[in-house]
Amino acid sequence: MALPAGTKDRGWAVKCTSRTRRKLIDRTMKAAAGVAVLIGIGVLAWVLSVVFVRGASALSWSFFTKLPAPPGAPGGGLGNAMLGTLLISAGATLLGVPAGIMAGVYLAEYGAGTRFGGFVNFMVNVMMGIPSIIAGLFIYALLVVSVGHFSGYAGAMALAFLMMPVVARTTADMMALVPDQLRESALALGAPRWRVIVQIVFRAARAGLLTGVLLAVARVSGETAPLLFTALNSPYWPRSLAGPTANLTVTIFNDAMSPYANWQRAAWGASLVITLGVLTISLLTRFILRRRA
Amino acid sequence: MSTIRASVHGAPASAGPMPKAAHTGAISVRHLNFYYGSHQVLFDNTLEIPGRSVTAIIGPSGCGKSTHIRVYNRIYEMYRGQRCTGEIFLDGENILGSSVDLIELRRRIGMIFQAPAPFPMSVFDNVAYGLRLHYQLPRSELVDRVEDALKGAALWDEVEAKLHHPGTALSGGQQQRLCIARALAVEPEVLLMDEPTSAVDPVGTAKIEELVQRLKERLTVVIVTHNMQQAARISDRTAFFFEGRIVETGETTALFTNPSKKQTEAYITGRFG
Numbered sequence: 001m002a003l004p005a006g007t008k009d010r011g012w013a014v015k016c017t018s019r020t021r022r023k024l025i026d027r028t029m030k031a032a033a034g035v036a037v038l039i040g041i042g043v044l045a046w047v048l049s050v051v052f053v054r055g056a057s058a059l060s061w062s063f064f065t066k067l068p069a070p071p072g073a074p075g076g077g078l079g080n081a082m083l084g085t086l087l088i089s090a091g092a093t094l095l096g097v098p099a100g101i102m103a104g105v106y107l108a109e110y111g112a113g114t115r116f117g118g119f120v121n122f123m124v125n126v127m128m129g130i131p132s133i134i135a136g137l138f139i140y141a142l143l144v145v146s147v148g149h150f151s152g153y154a155g156a157m158a159l160a161f162l163m164m165p166v167v168a169r170t171t172a173d174m175m176a177l178v179p180d181q182l183r184e185s186a187l188a189l190g191a192p193r194w195r196v197i198v199q200i201v202f203r204a205a206r207a208g209l210l211t212g213v214l215l216a217v218a219r220v221s222g223e224t225a226p227l228l229f230t231a232l233n234s235p236y237w238p239r240s241l242a243g244p245t246a247n248l249t250v251t252i253f254n255d256a257m258s259p260y261a262n263w264q265r266a267a268w269g270a271s272l273v274i275t276l277g278v279l280t281i282s283l284l285t286r287f288i289l290r291r292r293a
Numbered sequence: 294m295s296t297i298r299a300s301v302h303g304a305p306a307s308a309g310p311m312p313k314a315a316h317t318g319a320i321s322v323r324h325l326n327f328y329y330g331s332h333q334v335l336f337d338n339t340l341e342i343p344g345r346s347v348t349a350i351i352g353p354s355g356c357g358k359s360t361h362i363r364v365y366n367r368i369y370e371m372y373r374g375q376r377c378t379g380e381i382f383l384d385g386e387n388i389l390g391s392s393v394d395l396i397e398l399r400r401r402i403g404m405i406f407q408a409p410a411p412f413p414m415s416v417f418d419n420v421a422y423g424l425r426l427h428y429q430l431p432r433s434e435l436v437d438r439v440e441d442a443l444k445g446a447a448l449w450d451e452v453e454a455k456l457h458h459p460g461t462a463l464s465g466g467q468q469q470r471l472c473i474a475r476a477l478a479v480e481p482e483v484l485l486m487d488e489p490t491s492a493v494d495p496v497g498t499a500k501i502e503e504l505v506q507r508l509k510e511r512l513t514v515v516i517v518t519h520n521m522q523q524a525a526r527i528s529d530r531t532a533f534f535f536e537g538r539i540v541e542t543g544e545t546t547a548l549f550t551n552p553s554k555k556q557t558e559a560y561i562t563g564r565f566g
Contacts, residue, residue: 179410181406183371186422187368187399188368189403189423190398190426191422191423199412200412200413204413
């Protein structure tokens with residue numbers, strides 16, 4: 001290859017060193033990424049294995065059906081806390097999901113591109129970032145102080161407050177993925193706007209919407225802080241949500257801090273139960289999404 | 294072409310439901326202007342479209358062809374900031390008037406889009422969607438009307454055995470004919486087609502063109518196309534659009550063989566566009 005006068009033929013040398021260097025950087029980055037993955041997975045496996053091993057020893061039939069035993073007494077269970085968590089989560093879902101879906105519909109269909117829509121969008125993002133303990137304190141001030149006592153309803157409200165922005169965000173995002181052409185086709189047939197949304201857009205986005213709801217449920221069912229100030233806890237079966245209501249997460253908090261060995265064991269058992277519950281919901285969402293694809 | 298056409302075994306032309314006798318589906322556009330926000334894209338469009346005929350709208354990309362027909366069923370109103378002035382008469386009634394029932398208007402004026410968009414439901418439910426919107430029919434009649442519409446769209450033989458399969462599982466050309474069947478089911482007087490074959494393979498295109506020929510016996514077809522051969526093959530009249538204005542309108546054969554305007558001649562001879 002003819003080179004212009006005055007230039008040294010450094011081309012190959014430069015390329016060779018840069019190739020060695022590139023390979024070195026490549027290997028280093030690969031190794032660093034691998035180590036990071038191992039740390040992540042390792043910690044997860046550690047947490048899960050400890051929860052499984054120590055939790056499994058606490059599980060028995062009576063663990064699911066009985067009330068907590070007094071310190072030191074054998075037997076007993078956390079049936080009341082499991083039922084309470086189910087009731088509070090169901091209440092939160094009932095309150096938070098419709099509100100969240102409506103807000104998401106507004107964001108995706110009616111408010112898109114408007115000033116107010118942009119404002120709502122911003123508020124939803126802000127709400128998603130609110131620490132859960134703040135949600136608990138907010139409902140405490142609103143529903144516990146005014147009523148004069150803790151209640152499961154207040155707990156459900158606090159969790160619904162956390163669910164709403166998550167559901168609104170996923171609903172809006174999933175509906176935005178539905179092509180406008182589908183909306184136009186339905187409108188062009190003479191369908192009113194609400195029918196287009198309910199019958200066409202919801203249907204087209206249904207897997208995504210369901211996933212958003214399930215993830216929101218999974219997220220709040222493991223929350224402790226919002227329940228500390230609202231549902232509190234109770235050693236009795238929940239008869240209604242009108243008074244302090246037993247629940248798993250606050251029970252874990254209390255029992256794990258207690259000096260009694262049998263309560264500590266119960267906390268491990270409760271941890272396993274709630275971990276399995278959340279894991280099941282996550283797997284369910286993955287299954288739904290995969291079936292759609 | 295003849296072999297392809299011969300394979301279009303479909304229903305006889307009269308298989309579909311007939312439009313009401315009083316309506317011929319004639320359209321008269323007067324001084325239509327259209328704006329995206331403050332940006333004007335259609336200028337003083339005036340166009341006569343006779344009933345039960347095929348009118349092709351041709352012109353280079355971005356000249357306002359699609360925008361023009363999207364005013365006929367007022368679908369543009371879905372978007373903020375789009376507005377128009379002028380008048381469009383359908384069988385003597387100004388459809389841009391504020392008292393017009395949009396739902397009934399869109400039953401009378403169907404629309405087919407560039408890319409087929411079957412609803413996420415079965416073939417049957419796709420076609421039944423409009424019927425369920427506008428009428429309360431007993432099941433047996435619903436079934437009959439869906440069959441009629443599918444035959445009218447020359448799709449029945451291909452989907453008879455998979456009526457309850459998802460509409461999205463059909464081929465591109467079949468999906469487009471499914472959309473046509475869906476639009477035909479509610480017995481429109483006018484069918485607007487916005488480049489209906491641009492996403493369809495040649496065989497599917499031939500079937501749709503064949504179909505358009507039969508459809509004009511019972512309704513008015515307005516078809517936007519960037520394909521001049523297609524316009525020449527299937528239309529009775531042609532309107533040539535350029536930069537938002539209607540440059541020339543006339544009988545298709547006359548417009549293609551003896552255009553009166555220089556711009557039309559330049560476009561159809563392929564000098565631009």
